[in-house]
Amino acid sequence: MRRLALLASLSLMVAVAPAAAQDYPSQAIKIIVPQPAGGGFDTVARVLAEKLAPRLGQGVVVENRQGAGTIVGTQAAIQAPADGYTMLLGGLSNIALNPGLYPNLPYNPLRDLTPIGLAVSWSYTLIARKDLPQQTLVELFAYARANPGKVTYASAGRGSGQHIAAAVTEHLAGVKMVHVPYRGAQAAYQDLMGGRVDLFFDISSTARAQVDGGTVRALAVSSAARQPFHPDVPSVAETGVAALDMESWFGLFVNSATPPDVVARLRRELAAVLALPEIRDTFARTGGRVMTLDADQTQALIRRDVERWTALIKGAGLTETGN
Structure with missing residues (x-):
């Protein structure tokens, strides 16, 4: 009897499971x-x-x-x-x-x-303060290579996407820059626009407004190809300074x-x-x-x-x- 009861219970579970999936979602x-x-x-x-x-x-x-x-x-x-x-x-x-x-x-x-x-x-967009002397990413990294630790880059915090984008680019390009972490993107933008930090590799959706408004300059995008909304901005890979695709x-x-x-x-x-x-x-x-x-x-x-x-x-x- 116990065996029959167990088999009946298992049969009921098998019958109910598909029905539960069919009824999804019920809440x-x-x-x-x-x-x-x-x-x-x-x-x-x-x-x-x-x-x-x-x-x-x-x-x-x-x-x-x-x-x-x-x-x-x-x-x-x-x-x-x-x-x-x-x-x-x-x-x-x-x-x-x-x-x-x-x-x-x-x-x-x-x-x-x-x-x-x-x-x-x-994509991410690498943006620079308006008055940065170097006009292109190639020029900037040539300067950074000759002057280790003289170029600074902001992030919205250690381990953030902005941090990783910049740090991996720095590593692949063989240059040494100084990371300046902030508590969020807003604080990073304040110092970038105030000229207190040189670069910020921010998500393109938020960087775009600042670029279009003329408060910062776009140097490159992190994707393998150029972005339609920044048609004149090269990709990092396109410049030849680093094989970045992010x-x-x-x-x-x-x-x-x-x-x-x-x-x-x-x-x-x-x-x-x-x-x-x-x-x-x-x-x-x-x-x-x-x-x-x-x-x-x-x-x-x-x-x-x-x-x-x-x-x-x-x-x-x-x-x-x-x-």
């Missing part, structure tokens, strides 16, 4: 953003949440969980039940840069997370144990949202490029970036507290 879904409200992470999450909600038939709520860089929020998403009701807004920093920066990172992005999809990417991407992730049917549903809905003309227009206005990769291409890009940036960060001798 609100949460997107955890591992950064404060108002930044790039948060903006992408809110744009996607607004369009995903009607397609999923449930509310999609953005929850900001900042702390320890991006680690607190990322961990919170990984530790949530693997049922598809908690997603993570993942970006280059918490997925691909952190493994190289933190020797004891409490998560493995390739093992612990499954990508729903990458949504949008932005774009900051953002996308949605879930716990790797999430049922495949739920992952498939979320992937379909995200793809449909990214195909909307208004989504493309929204991101394009700030220089963002909507990404249209399938699941295999997404996995390959993420794995490539984790491996590539881990090697570059370690090669440059960077840690969350050093350089």
Whole structure:
């Protein structure tokens, strides 16, 4: 009798599991953003949440969980039940840069997370104070090579994307500059525009307004190719000073144990949202490029970036507290 009861129970579980996946979602879904409200992470999450909600038939709520860089929020998403009701807004920093920066990172992005999809990417723009004597990146790095430690660059904090972009470029170019970390981009801009620091490698979406306003000068972009909104600004690689290819991407992730049917549903809905003309227009206005990769291409890009940036960060001798 016990054996029959056990078999009946197992049969019921097998019958109920697909039904539960078919009924998904039956409640609100949460997107955890591992950064404060108002930044790039948060903006992408809110744009996607607004369009995903009607397609999923449930509310999609953005929850900001900042702390320890991006680690607190990322961990919170990984530790949530693997049922598809908690997603993570993942970006280059918490997925691909952190493994190289933190020797004891409490998560493995390739093992612990499954990508729903990458949504949008932005280049970084290397900007200089208006009165910097050198007019091009080639001239500037020639000066920096002849005068080690005389050129300064700002960042929004150690380990930030701005820091990594500049430090890796510095390393690849074989020059020595001085890193000046700030508590956020706003403070960095104040000193850059005031002439107290020479350079800032900021995300292009925010750098663009300052460049267009004439308060700073654009020297190069971090992507392999030029950006449409900066057609006269070369890429770092194009100048020949360093073989840099860096774009900051953002996308949605879930716990790797999430049922495949739920992952498939979320992937379909995200793809449909990214195909909307208004989504493309929204991101394009700030220089963002909507990404249209399938699941295999997404996995390959993420794995490539984790491996590539881990090697570059370690090669440059960077840690969350050093350089």
